[in-house]
Amino acid sequence: MPLGRLPAWLLLAPALLLLIGVFLVPIGWFLVASIMELGTPAEIWEEVDAVLFSGAVAGALINTNWIGLVVTLLVLVIGYPVSYALSRAKGVAFTLILLCIVLPYFTSTIVRTYAWMVLLGRNGLINQVLLGTGLISEPLNLLYNRTGVVIGMTYVLLPYMVLTLYAAMKAVDMRLLQAAEGMGATPLQVFLRVFAPLTLHGVIAGVLITFILAIGFFVTPALMGGPSDIMIAMLIEREVELTQNWPAAAIMTVVLLTVTLILYGLYSRFSGALEGGAKP
Amino acid sequence: MSGKSIRISRRLLVATALAAPVLQSRVARASGEVIVRTPGGVYDDIMRRHVYDPFTRETGITVRPVAATTAKLFAMFRANNVELDLIDTGNGQLITLERMGALAPIAYDSWRWSKPEDITPELRKRTQVANFVYCTVLAYNKETFANGHPNSWAEFWDAGRFPGPRMLADMAAGSPNLEFALLADSVPKNQIYPIDIDRALRSLSRIRPHIRRFWDTGALSAQMLSDREVVLGSIWNGRLQTLIDRNAPLAYTWNEHMIQVQALGIFKDAANVAGAQRLIDFMMQPHVQAGYAKELIYGPTNEKAFSLLSPEEIARMPGGERSRQTGFYQDVSWWEDNRDRVNRAWSRWVMR
Amino acid sequence: MSDGSVALEGVTKRYGSETVVAGISLAIPAGEFFTLLGPSGSGKTTTLSMLAGFVMADEGRVLMGGRDMTRVPPRGRGLGMVFQNYAIFPHLTVAENVAFPLSVKGTSKSEIAARVAEALAMVKLTGFETRYQRQLSGGQQQRVALARAIVAHPRVVLMDEPLGALDKNLRYHMQVEIKDIQRRLGMTVIYVTHDQEEALTMSDRIAxxxxxxxxxxxxxxxxxxxxxxxxxxxxxxxxxxxRVRRDGPAVRGPGGSVLVAAEGGLSAAEGLAFVRPEKVRVESGRAEPAPNRLTGKVLHASFLGNIVRYEIDAGDGATLLCDAANAAGVEPHRPGDIVTMIWRPEDSRFLAA
Structure with missing residues (x-):
């Protein structure tokens, strides 16, 4: 029987079973079991209250959102022109740009992050060059602070934005741009009135996916951040690993999961628009 | 935290109930193998040379070291799916596991190679026995401090006299250096515990502007010192010694170091409890301990092992006589009781 | 731009080693409906692109209203344009689409509103202002494109296969409307198509x-x-x-028949005689020996409604198409009939082979 005749649910079944088996069930088990062991609803509420309104979680949530926001904006600003170049490039140029973007994914996060340490450290390459040229007299603190976290995360997340924008830009009919030009628009007007609106849904989807990924970040801020750059995922890891306070970890996980799911709902709306072509 | 013991027993109930329908996936293993949780890395190589391989030659039982985080050990036990036999980890984690009822008693009576009475009494417990001691020392860069270096934590805190970026341990490393913060705040060594968390954090706030980073792993602490990201810091002596042996311009003071303990425990539901008991017995022998202690530069726990070391080696051994005079033992049971509380206080403090 | 005249002088465009447009010169007076007709790959779209300014000529000059526009970008040429696939902006309404050429120039809101209303009325789309592209039929999209091309009252409008995507009926309607609008506004239209019928219907001149x-x-x-x-x-x-060949003073075709043409003498020893099917008269019986009279046998007779098309074997491998009007009282010939084909010298030409 040709694959096309099978009902969609049957084709999805293996992936769905895998998702349920290795992801939903364990995470559900973890959340329910951990929170249940607190006891009565009153006791659970007491712990939820204690966890959510402790300064730590509030602080981490503020950090998480702020870092996520800054990184997302940076990734957008850097990614937009790169995506444009990628969407217009052909042949070798296309392969080269794409390779530069995805190549980092062939190395592990740890190796990549250590490479950043070599570059950004107090005695790292960048500081040595800047000191050598006399541009600065004291080494810049590029690592173990928020700058470091933002640099590291921007780098890791760039491909997600670029590939999302690429899809949106590739779908733009180039003849529309030429038409606009023919109707008297300047290059800036062509961009602002035609290209930007036609790729807006891509921008929104890219921003959401980047932000969703950013707020779950753990390794990069842990390795490249300073003492106060604690994001919510790090706090969860600490509760699980260090203090074995699984209920607290579960409560924080629910918070992160809720935020992520809400954003994901928005994302799927806009990525749906991406597939269906531009909608006003 | 008073509710802790209640919580743990309740946690046990939940875990057992939930684990019941889970398929018993424990694969029947030949009794010819002991699986050990270790810190991994170079440690495994050294232990293989001095302990595991000689043990296999002697008994025919092979030893397989595996990596596992503390959380994974807990999860294994809670899911009733213990995949390893022997746990070689910090004594604090073993205390928690013991409180959960996860550990089998150490069978001191059936020891054939080692004598229980040779082991330092404080390090010989019902369900755990220490295999070495190490310490967190005050390290400095010899080039930066060519004309005098800080000799105590009070001097470490004196950024005016000893300027430069420095580091201390993070909560994520297991425990932050609250002990040193109290010593810097002129608390006497014998009055550190119970730790006044607020006072320790207040003291830490004073040095914080000069802290480049709180380290969370041994690897990071070593890297920051060797890359000169910092010129002063707390670090495990073994990690530091490796750098010094590679001619890094680093040194440390023996004053006010914190002695910590690595210990062995056995999962009571392990597939090869008997093999694990024999491996502990084998590891405790004076000549075996002297062999790995010398290479790790961590102190042996069998008192007889010291006689097999040279005076220079003894001089730099944690837990040796000189070390015990100038340093202090970390109180792990205080940490096990208070880690939750410290974690929250620390998270709040660090994000300020 | 003072008036709507357009000229090309020796314009050439190459892509790599391939010459796409080879030294074209033409002069289009203001108000003319001028069509570029040709098979695909003949260079008509490239020529239009050079007129629009999307493509720069390698050699030669582009003149509009007497001014040299060769190096002027599209927005400096002040042209109206209708594109092959309409190029309606999907994120804008009909009104916003039509207003586009005005709004990029910073025309005042009130003037835009008036001009858009006027242009939409001209293409009979009043009432569609707030619709989007996906809410329009092909014909309506075409009208939007047309309205957008004329809204700024350009002297010259370029149209690139504007009716290519429409069905036959709609196409005919639009041809009439475009022609009508062109006449009313007095603008120059340069029109590209590969449809010969369309070109013949609409154009003042065809290239x-x-x-x-x-x-x-x-x-x-x-x-x-x-x-x-x-x-x-x-x-x-x-x-x-x-196929014809010279035989002394005479020119002979199939079966040695003598052929004559009013214009275009045969310059070489061999050549071709041209005659349109509808110019050939078909009669029963063998031909008398006279110029432009051939005897043949009917192979097929196809009834096409208003005409009957015969395919007639004239011997020597020559087959002719002849169209006869389906007029009153005319009895059609049948396959196998022997017939005579006759045409006037002024309806025929000799052409190089």
Whole structure:
């Protein structure tokens, strides 16, 4: 029987079973079991209250959102022109740009992050060059602070934005741009009135996916951040690993999961628009 | 935290109930193998040379070291799916596991190679026995401090006299250096515990502007010192010694170091409890301990092992006589009781 | 731009080693409906792109209203344009689409509103202002494109296969409307198509393009009836092209028949005689020996409604198409009938082979 005749649910079944088996069930088990062991609803509420309104979680949530926001904006600003170049490039140029973007994914996060340490450290390459040229007299603190976290995360997340924008830009009919030009628009007007609106849904989807990924970040801020750059995922890891306070970890996980799911709902709306072509 | 013991027993109930329908996936293993949780890395190589391989030659039982985080050990036990036999980890984690009822008693009576009475009494417990001691020392860069270096934590805190970026341990490393913060705040060594968390954090706030980073792993602490990201810091002596042996311009003071303990425990539901008991017995022998202690530069726990070391080696051994005079033992049971509380206080403090 | 005249002087465009447009020169007076007609790859779209400014000529000059526009970008040329696939902006409403050429120039809101209303009225789309592209039929999209091209009252409008995507009926309607609007506004239209019927219907003049050159240029009737090459003859409508050779002073075709043509003497020893099917008269019986009279046998007779098309074997491997009006009282010939084909010398030309 040709694959096309099978009902969609049957084709999805293996992936769905895998998702349920290795992801939903364990995470559900973890959340329910951990929170249940607190006891009565009153006791659970007491712990939820204690966890959510402790300064730590509030602080981490503020950090998480702020870092996520800054990184997302940076990734957008850097990614937009790169995506444009990628969407217009052909042949070798296309392969080269794409390779530069995805190549980092062939190395592990740890190796990549250590490479950043070599570059950004107090005695790292960048500081040595800047000191050598006399541009600065004291080494810049590029690592173990928020700058470091933002640099590291921007780098890791760039491909997600670029590939999302690429899809949106590739779908733009180039003849529309030429038409606009023919109707008297300047290059800036062509961009602002035609290209930007036609790729807006891509921008929104890219921003959401980047932000969703950013707020779950753990390794990069842990390795490249300073003492106060604690994001919510790090706090969860600490509760699980260090203090074995699984209920607290579960409560924080629910918070992160809720935020992520809400954003994901928005994302799927806009990525749906991406597939269906531009909608006003 | 008073509710802790209640919580743990309740946690046990939940875990057992939930684990019941889970398929018993424990694969029947030949009794010819002991699986050990270790810190991994170079440690495994050294232990293989001095302990595991000689043990296999002697008994025919092979030893397989595996990596596992503390959380994974807990999860294994809670899911009733213990995949390893022997746990070689910090004594604090073993205390928690013991409180959960996860550990089998150490069978001191059936020891054939080692004598229980040779082991330092404080390090010989019902369900755990220490295999070495190490310490967190005050390290400095010899080039930066060519004309005098800080000799105590009070001097470490004196950024005016000893300027430069420095580091201390993070909560994520297991425990932050609250002990040193109290010593810097002129608390006497014998009055550190119970730790006044607020006072320790207040003291830490004073040095914080000069802290480049709180380290969370041994690897990071070593890297920051060797890359000169910092010129002063707390670090495990073994990690530091490796750098010094590679001619890094680093040194440390023996004053006010914190002695910590690595210990062995056995999962009571392990597939090869008997093999694990024999491996502990084998590891405790004076000549075996002297062999790995010398290479790790961590102190042996069998008192007889010291006689097999040279005076220079003894001089730099944690837990040796000189070390015990100038340093202090970390109180792990205080940490096990208070880690939750410290974690929250620390998270709040660090994000300020 | 003072008036709507357009000229190309020796314009050439190469892509790599390939010459797409080879030294084209033409002059279009203001208000003319000028069509570039040719098969795909003949260079007509590239020529239009050079007029629009999307493509820069390698050689030669582009003049508009007497001014040299060769290096001027599209927005400096002040042209109206209708694109092959309409190029309606999907994120804008009909009104916003039509307003686009005005709004990029910073025209005042009130003037835009008035001009948009006027342009939409002209294309009969009043009431569709707030719709989006996906809410419009193909014909409506075409009208939007047209309204957008004329909204700024350009002197010259370029149209690139504007009706290519429409069905036949709609196409005819739009041809009439475009022509009507062009006449009313008095604008110059330069129109690209590969549809010969469309070109003949709408144009004041046609330029037939072949491999980057203009094969022939002139009013539709002239180009149709007096082709200067076998390419033009056969590209534009049906044509009989009979192999002929010189025999002393005479020119002989199939079966040694003598053929004469009013224009275009045979320059070489061999050539082709051109005559349109509808210019051939078919009668029963064998031909008398006279010029432009051939005897043949009917192979097929196809009934096409208003005409009957015969395919007639004239011997020597020559087959002619002949169209006879389906007029009252005329009895059609049947396959196998022996017939005579007759045409006037002024309906025939000799062309190079």
């Amino acid at each position: 037939i393009m072949e491999r980057g050159r203009i094969a022939q240029m002139g009013p539709p009737r002239e180009v149709y009836e007096k082709p200067q090459s076998s390419f033009v003859a056969s590209f534009l409508g049906e044509a009989n092209l009979l």
